[in-house]
Structure formats: structure tokens, C-alpha cells
Amino acid sequence: MSVSVTEPAATPTEESRTPLVKLTGVKKYFPITRGIIFQKKIGNVHAVDGVDLEIYPGETVGLVGETGCGKSTLARVIMRLFDATDGEIIFDGQDITKLKGRELRAIRRNMQMIFQDPFASLNPRRTVGSIISEPFRLHGTIPRGGIKAEVQQLMELVGLNPEHYNRYPHEFSGGQRQRIGVARSLALRPRLIVCDEPVSALDVSIQAQILNLLEDLQAEFNLTYLFIAHDLSVVKHVSDRVAVMYLGKIAEMASGDTLYRNPKHPYTGALLSAVPIPDPYLAAHKKRIILEGDVPSPIDPPSGCRFHPRCPNAQFPTCKEDEPELLAAHTGQIVACHFPLPDRAVIDEAATEQAAAEAEQAATEQVATEQVATEQAPATEVAPGSDG
Amino acid sequence: MPEPLLQVNDLKVHFPTDDGLVKAVDGISFQVMPGETLGVVGESGSGKSVSFLTVMGLITSKQAIIEGEVIFKGQDLLQVPVDEMRNVRGDKISMIFQDPMTSLHPFYKVGAQIGEAIRAHQKVSKREALDQAVEMLQRVGIPKPEERANQYPHEFSGGMRQRAMIAMALSLNPDLLIADEPTTALDVTVQAQILDLIDRLREEFNASIVIITHDLGVVAEHCDHLQVMYAGKIAETGTSDDIYYRPHHPYAWGLLGSITRLDEEEKERLRPIKGLPPSLIFVPPGCSFNPRCPYAFDRCKVDVPELLPIDGQHAVACHLSLADKERIFAEEVAAR
Numbered sequence: 001m002s003v004s005v006t007e008p009a010a011t012p013t014e015e016s017r018t019p020l021v022k023l024t025g026v027k028k029y030f031p032i033t034r035g036i037i038f039q040k041k042i043g044n045v046h047a048v049d050g051v052d053l054e055i056y057p058g059e060t061v062g063l064v065g066e067t068g069c070g071k072s073t074l075a076r077v078i079m080r081l082f083d084a085t086d087g088e089i090i091f092d093g094q095d096i097t098k099l100k101g102r103e104l105r106a107i108r109r110n111m112q113m114i115f116q117d118p119f120a121s122l123n124p125r126r127t128v129g130s131i132i133s134e135p136f137r138l139h140g141t142i143p144r145g146g147i148k149a150e151v152q153q154l155m156e157l158v159g160l161n162p163e164h165y166n167r168y169p170h171e172f173s174g175g176q177r178q179r180i181g182v183a184r185s186l187a188l189r190p191r192l193i194v195c196d197e198p199v200s201a202l203d204v205s206i207q208a209q210i211l212n213l214l215e216d217l218q219a220e221f222n223l224t225y226l227f228i229a230h231d232l233s234v235v236k237h238v239s240d241r242v243a244v245m246y247l248g249k250i251a252e253m254a255s256g257d258t259l260y261r262n263p264k265h266p267y268t269g270a271l272l273s274a275v276p277i278p279d280p281y282l283a284a285h286k287k288r289i290i291l292e293g294d295v296p297s298p299i300d301p302p303s304g305c306r307f308h309p310r311c312p313n314a315q316f317p318t319c320k321e322d323e324p325e326l327l328a329a330h331t332g333q334i335v336a337c338h339f340p341l342p343d344r345a346v347i348d349e350a351a352t353e354q355a356a357a358e359a360e361q362a363a364t365e366q367v368a369t370e371q372v373a374t375e376q377a378p379a380t381e382v383a384p385g386s387d388g
Numbered sequence: 389m390p391e392p393l394l395q396v397n398d399l400k401v402h403f404p405t406d407d408g409l410v411k412a413v414d415g416i417s418f419q420v421m422p423g424e425t426l427g428v429v430g431e432s433g434s435g436k437s438v439s440f441l442t443v444m445g446l447i448t449s450k451q452a453i454i455e456g457e458v459i460f461k462g463q464d465l466l467q468v469p470v471d472e473m474r475n476v477r478g479d480k481i482s483m484i485f486q487d488p489m490t491s492l493h494p495f496y497k498v499g500a501q502i503g504e505a506i507r508a509h510q511k512v513s514k515r516e517a518l519d520q521a522v523e524m525l526q527r528v529g530i531p532k533p534e535e536r537a538n539q540y541p542h543e544f545s546g547g548m549r550q551r552a553m554i555a556m557a558l559s560l561n562p563d564l565l566i567a568d569e570p571t572t573a574l575d576v577t578v579q580a581q582i583l584d585l586i587d588r589l590r591e592e593f594n595a596s597i598v599i600i601t602h603d604l605g606v607v608a609e610h611c612d613h614l615q616v617m618y619a620g621k622i623a624e625t626g627t628s629d630d631i632y633y634r635p636h637h638p639y640a641w642g643l644l645g646s647i648t649r650l651d652e653e654e655k656e657r658l659r660p661i662k663g664l665p666p667s668l669i670f671v672p673p674g675c676s677f678n679p680r681c682p683y684a685f686d687r688c689k690v691d692v693p694e695l696l697p698i699d700g701q702h703a704v705a706c707h708l709s710l711a712d713k714e715r716i717f718a719e720e721v722a723a724r
Contacts, residue, residue: 276605
């Protein structure tokens with residue numbers, strides 16, 4: 001099961017390069033035990049169940065999926081915070097799956113993580129300066145110019161006031177704390193940064209600031225991101241390629257744009273159609289695929305295609321018995337589905353409607369301005385098209 | 389013109405603290421018409437939750453200074469004594485909260501909790517209340533409601549818990565349902581289910597609905613009316629179309645420029661609002677948005693702008709002239 005996930009369109013220069021991270025058949029099961037003294041294993045939570053993924057230097061790979069699909073677990077397996085149950089993790093040409101002690105620490109310098117909750121991921125009893133300089137202490141390195149100067153430089157880089165070096169996390173707002181987290185992850189100049197829901201706890205205006213900051217830093221330091229979020233529009237915005245996960249497996253992977261225009265997996269289609277669109281006209285006219293029910297338990301995942309109990313297109317008995325493999329579709333993505341969606345199943349209608357909406361809106365505005373211009377009177381019924 | 393169901397006049401909610409007076413809500417007026425859905429949008433600390441907790445009579449802090457009028461069906465709820473307010477709450481107005489896990493009691497079965505709400509307002513036996521609870525669970529789309537009513541909240545998934553909360557809130561057929569960030573803790577697929585459910589129930593129960601949210605996407609789809617709040621005040625209000633297609637307040641422009649959109653053609657850089665929301669103790673003089681506003685001029689730092697109507701129900705609190713706003717919006721905001 002080694003399907004190439006290189007997307008030539010998205011990463012033209014990366015083709016010849018070797019991936020920075022390469023996962024082959026990575027699995028992570030958590031045992032469920034019963035009994036206190038004589039523990040007996042009675043089952044497994046199949047959090048990540050066979051994932052192949054390649055991340056190329058300098059790109060951003062997005063990972064989306066619902067709660068419990070294994071996206072955070074996968075990130076932690078890559079970071080070696082969890083040991084993989086099976087499979088192989090290659091970082092920069094080196095197999096790191098079984099590394100221990102000093103060797104692991106040496107590798108960890110090159111991969112850092114930004115966490116979701118900026119309130120829980122910073123030690124409240126330590127000053128910002130001490131939090132950001134912790135990586136230097138852990139790895140026993142002293143940057144040129146001394147630790148304090150370097151930390152203040154980092155703070156400035158992420159948009160914090162360097163004079164706040166001696167303040168505590170509680171003196172900062174959520175967005176500023178997330179900046180502290182970003183500065184900490186940058187301290188050792190890593191090559192890979194895993195962002196686990198970095199903006200989902202923040203207000204929209206702050207969210208945008210952090211997303212722009214991450215983008216700038218990527219350009220400046222040639223960083224590689226694995227960006228995890230449940231918000232498809234955020235992931236699409238930041239990522240070169242997006243992987244959609246469902247119950248521990250990758251269902252579909254493509255460039256964000258391909259995924260949006262031409263989702264092939266019915267699950268991707270459903271996710272896309274569920275994302276709220278901040279435009280009343282489009283929202284009222286978009287095609288909806290509403291999924292019934294909740295994600296099944298990963299303790300005993302469904303047979304065959306894991307999505308079949310919720311899939312609107314499932315055909316029996318194929319979907320129930322055969323597990324679909326990740327195969328390349330003609331539109332450029334790879335997808336694991338026996339009966340992929342037809343081309344432009346979700347978006348095409350919306351696109352034509354958008355054109356219609358824009359035309360209508362332009363017409364309304366023109367009428368409105370003409371009315372105002374000719375009458376020069378207080379507008380009484382200026383917006384007749386507003387209920388259209 | 390029909391009577392509004394809820395009419396709030398110049399509501400102020402201030403909390404004295406050791407550090408100074410927190411002006412959580414600072415003079416807001418709005419109305420909710422029967423059968424309509426009002427969306428209240430704002431960032432954390434904009435006063436959107438506090439204003440509706442006040443409507444519910446749930447601000448219990450003795451120090452809180454509450455001024456203004458909350459007229460619901462001709463009665464000023466701020467004057468109603470605490471005991472009588474209990475009859476209004478749940479029966480006439482009910483509320484669902486963001487986090488369904490913390491709003492259900494973990495030790496009681498779900499059916500019993502819904503039944504308790506019914507029994508607090510109607511003289512029915514426990515058995516009848518439970519039957520009604522089961523019926524409500526069925527109406528909000530919970531499969532096998534008899535079994536589910538007999539389970540504890542931890543046996544429910546997040547979406548199911550929110551459905552149970554909605555069932556509880558609607559069990560007494562209220563006239564007004566206030567949903568405070570009803571889907572923030574849920575996945576998008578479940579969010580779509582819950583919002584559709586709220587829409588359907590609005591018609592079925594003929595209730596008015598207030599959706600409080602920070603997500604501009606959620607309200608685009610499901611609200612007739614929108615109200616954008618900033619630092620305890622209403623910055624702009626109007627129909628959904630007014631706010632999305634013809635916004636007049638620079639804060640509304642900022643919000644629209646900050647969101648990532650699935651339908652963006654090419655990757656465009658987001659345009660965040662610079663700076664941070666103000667502390668509610670030291671609200672900037674003049675327009676509270678002026679330190680973050682790229683178009684602020686001298687007057688903005690001195691005069692507090694009033695919420696003035698533009699046309700119909702569209703009103704905005706901003707000193708920029710109408711011509712300037714239209715020009716800036718056309719040139720810099722809509723041209724993206």
C-alpha cells in the first residue's frame with residue numbers, strides 16, 4: 001500500500017526533493033484494559049490505523065477531520081510523543097520510529113509543536129522569557145549573543161513587546177499567548193512545526209493575525225508545517241495540500257483547491273457542504289449533504305469502508321465488505337472510495353449561483369444608487385432586492 | 389407593524405470591581421419580532437452573552453448595576469421580582485448554552501432532567517413528565533428516545549447532548565429561545581445538523597430565536613437580522629443582507645476581512661483587525677473602536693458615535709460620512 005501522494009500541481013519544485021517526513025503504514029492503537037491487578041486487554045482504540053503521508057520541505061500539509069478521527073494522535077506519533085504501534089516514520093532520511101534518549105532529543109530539535117489551548121500550554125508560574133528560553137536550556141545550547149537577547153528577538157519576531165520579557169502568561173490575552181507559543185516553537189529554528197488547532201480557541205480577528213504570522217514565518221525561515229484543524233476553511237487557506245481523515249485513515253488528499261472544487265470522497269463532500277459560508281445568498285442556495293448520526297467508535301470500526309454506515313452513496317455489499325484503497329483520481333487527488341463523487345458534485349452549482357448572485361447584487365446596487373441620485377430624497381424603500 | 393416580542397431599551401450592565409467599573413453592556417437597544425431569528429455577533433468580551441443573561445434575569449451578582457428596560461410581552465422583566473421571574477424563565481424564555489457537557493447534570497438521567505424542567509412549570513406526575521420528555525427527545529431527532537431518556541449525559545455524544553439541551557429548552561414551548569454559541573463546541577457536520585434543527589423547530593414551535601455567536605458563517609445562513617456588538621455597544625445592525633453585502637462599520641469590514649473563506653478563488657492574505665479588543669474598564673474615549681480603526685479621524689477620539697439609521701432597519705454607529713463609507717467599502721473592502 002504505497003501510493004504516491006505527491007501532487008505535482010501543488011508542489012512543482014518539490015518533486016525531485018526527498019520528503020522531510022515520510023510515514024508508511026503508521027498505526028497507533030491504545031489498549032483498553034479491564035481489572036486492576038490482573039489487567040486483561042479487552043480491545044483496542046484504533047486511533048490511527050495505517051496512514052501513509054509525505055510532507056515535503058517548505059510546504060504546508062493540512063489535516064482535517066471530525067473530533068476523534070485521530071488527527072491529533074497522528075501528530076503526536078510524528079513528534080514521537082506517542083510510540084507508533086506499527087509502521088515507519090522517516091524524518092529527513094532517518095528512521096526515527098525507534099529512536100531513544102540522546103538520538104531522539106537530537107531529532108526533536110528539528111520538530112516543534114504549537115498547541116491548541118494557549119491557556120493550558122504555558123506554565124502560569126513562569127515568566128514569558130523563561131518559557132521561551134526553555135528549549136535552549138533543554139538542549140543545552142546558548143545562542144549567539146546570549147539567551148536573553150535571542151528571546152527578545154524572538155518576541156519581537158512574533159509581534160510581542162520584548163519589554164514584556166518578565167511578565168507572566170496571565171497578563172496576556174489569548175492571541176498574545178498563542179504568539180508566545182509560536183515564539184517558543186521557533187526558538188531552536190526547527191524544520192518542521194506541527195500546529196495542532198493553533199487558532200481554534202481564538203476570536204476571528206485574532207485568528208487572522210496568527211494565520212498571517214505563521215505565513216510570514218514560513219516564508220522567512222523556510223518552515224514546513226503540518227497544520228491540524230477541524231475548520232476546513234482555515235485549513236484550505238493555509239495549506240498547499242490537505243488530507244481528510246476519517247476514523248484513523250486518510251480518506252482523501254489533494255490540494256485545497258482541488259478538494260474544494262472536486263471532492264471525490266463523499267465524506268469530503270459532506271464536510272465541505274457543512275462549512276458555514278459567510279454569505280447569505282450562497283448559504284441559502286448551496287447544496288447540502290447532511291450526514292446522519294455521529295462518528296462510529298474507533299474501538300470497533302465498521303468493516304469495509306469505514307464511512308459506509310453514514311455514506312449517502314454507499315452500495316452494498318461492496319462498501320461493507322471491501323476496504324477501498326487510496327488511489328489516484330483523474331482530477332489529481334488520491335481518494336479511498338469505491339464509488340467516488342462525480343466531478344464538481346458540490347461546488348459547480350454554487351459557482352453558477354455565485355455569478356447569478358453577483359449579477360443580481362450589482363443590479364440592485366445600481367438601482368439603489370440611481371434612485372438616490374434621481375430623487376435626492378431620504379431613502380424610503382431602497383433595498384427591494386434584499387429579500388431576493 | 390406587529391408588536392415586538394422583546395424590546396430592550398438603553399440597557400446597561402456594569403460591574404464594579406477592585407480595578408474599576410466594568411462596562412460589560414453600555415447602553416444597547418434592540419428588538420426581537422415574533423417568529424424572527426436575530427443573530428448577535430461579536431468577539432469575546434463584547435457583551436453579547438451578558439446582555440442576554442440579563443434578559444433572562446440570570447445576572448445574580450448583587451453588585452451589578454443594571455439600568456434600562458427589558459420589555460417582554462408588555463412587561464418590564466427588570467422590575468419582575470425574582471420568584472416571579474422563575475415562571476418566565478423556561479416557560480416563556482429559555483436558553484441553551486455553549487457547552488452541553490457542563491449544562492447537564494452528570495448524576496441525573498437525561499429524561500429525568502427534562503422532566504424536572506416540565507414539572508417545575510406544569511402540574512404533571514413524574515410519569516407524564518417523563519413521557520413528555522421522551523416525546524421531546526424524539527422531536528429533536530434522537531433515535532430510540534425511550535432508551536436514551538434512561539441514560540446519563542456521559543453516554544451521549546456532544547451533538548446528542550446539545551439536542552437534549554434543545555429538547556429541554558423547548559419542552560415548555562417558550563416564545564423566545566436564546567441560543568448562546570450553540571455550536572461552538574461541535575464539529576462542522578454536527579453543527580450543520582443542530583442549526584438545521586433549530587431552524588425547523590422555529591417553524592414547528594413558532595418561536596423567536598436569538599443566536600449568539602462569534603462565527604459570521606453561522607448567522608449568515610440562519611438569521612433574518614443581525615447585530616454586531618463591540619465593547620458593550622451595538623456597532624451595526626440590519627438585515628443579514630445589509631451586514632454581509634452593504635456593511636457600513638469599519639469593525640464589520642474588519643470581521644469580514646478576517647475570516648477564511650472556502651470559496652476564495654486564489655489564496656489571499658487575510659486582513660486582520662490590528663490590535664486587541666479594549667479592556668471593558670478602560671474603554672477608549674470617543675468611539676471605542678477608534679484605536680483599531682484604520683479610518684479613524686479626530687472626532688472619533690472625542691465623540692461617542694450614536695447608532696443612526698441608514699435606511700430601513702439598517703443602522704450604524706460610526707462618524708464617517710455616508711459618502712466616505714460607500715467609497716471605502718467599494719474601493720478597499722468589496723474589491724477583494
